[in-house]
Amino acid sequence: MSRTNSTSRAVALTMGLLLILSLLAGVCPASAGEPAGSGPDSAQRLSGDWSTHQPGASTWYAFEYAGDSSQVTIRLQAEPPDSLAFGVWTPGNVRDWRLGLKAEPVGRGSPDSGSPGRLAWSGSFTVAGTYYVVVEGQGGQSETSYYLLEIEGTGVTLSAPAPTPTPTPRAQPAGSGSRPAAAPPAGRLVFQTSMGGPIYVVNADGSELRRLTDGMDPTWSPDGREVAFARWRDPRGIWVIAADGSNEWRAFDWGEARWPSWSPDGSQILFSRQYGGRTDETERCFWGFCFTLPAHPHWKLGIVRTADGEFREPKAPNYCLAPTWSPILDDGSSRLLYADEQGLKVQNEDASVAYFITRDSRDTSPVWSSDGSRVAFTRRQHDHWEVYVADADGRNPRRLTDTPVRADGELGNSAAPAWSPDGQYLAFLTDRSGKWEIWIMRADGTQQKPMFPGGLGGISLDYASLGERAISWTR
Known part of the structure; x- marks a missing residue:
């Protein structure tokens, strides 16, 4: 018998065994959910x-x-x-x-x-x-x-990566391990209606709704006196406005900048701006074979000091989306957190400390809890969005929302979480009712309900699936 015939017979035998095993197993997925x-x-x-x-x-x-x-x-x-x-x-x-x-x-x-x-x-x-x-x-x-x-x-x-050791975040209060009963939601929210649309301020109880300005990715300063936001209409850039709607001024001049986030002391603003990379589709040809590379622009981190406009670039990759600045941690330091091409990454400004808290490129719009112990974020579930939370070192990732199918048969979405100042609640956007609304839930994902059941004065909301940080919550 030739070696070729022996190999063919071995392959055939292997195929037969695989077919039998497939029939016995019913060709079922190993676990519930996506096969x-x-x-x-x-x-x-x-x-x-x-x-x-x-x-x-x-x-x-x-x-x-x-x-x-x-x-x-x-x-x-x-x-x-x-x-x-x-x-x-x-x-x-x-x-x-x-x-x-x-x-x-x-x-x-x-x-x-x-x-x-x-x-x-x-x-x-x-x-x-x-x-x-x-x-x-x-x-x-x-x-x-x-x-x-x-x-x-x-x-x-070939094996999955092991978790990366990371610094210990601020410890939770000592006790039985359960969180204390949450007080009723309090404070003020700032939210955008759409990318570049009107920005509003409202109290957590739904009172004192008023229009503030227009733009995207609004975020409160640590003391709640100002709001930073991005604007893509002229004059473009990163802007700041007082909470009462006065004194609007441009902190940084740039054509396409997004996701401002204040330093813990409120003296600086972190953001991401489009700078370099492949901004248009590009055709490449090798040995007679041609293909088109999609646009892949760089989004680079920048920091501007609000007092004098001094600008600097942290040492970071070329693709940093939805950056956010942590509060002061137990060791007295603060960290930058952003979504890159591999997941959510934490680093200090000079990148001497850098680690991933997730390894999923679907993750976006991360936000720190006020004590720096947890991170909430939005994850793409193949064809819709859901809200997740994880410890600040990446441990204990948990899916908080399981958005039901809408009445029209389309999959619902939940996205753009924002922590309450006391860390007991999360506000988020969802279209489960058939239209985009602001909902609220406990930090463990329970008690999900509309935050403003009486509506917001007829204001319509939209989520463009561009990693927008649509809501920010302060005291």
């Missing part, structure tokens, strides 16, 4: 075994890459030959896809000249993070296929 491997949220880790692939399916695999420019080699052997294909997705590609932007894999498998019937791809990257390989049918796959996927490289880790 394993059906998207980046549930991407599988490579097992090294042959797998089955059903017509019309896509199977996602995740691997970690060190970002050290070392070579990554991916190979796919399929039976029947030519029935499957694969694409390679970077963290940035996946983030754009989750945001609903035009996104394509950075590479696709092509015939391996050294092994007929097998597809291969090789390349390298300079950004560390979670990368993906997506196996799909091709050529009108009409029956079950079987495949063996291999991912190799010195900078490749």
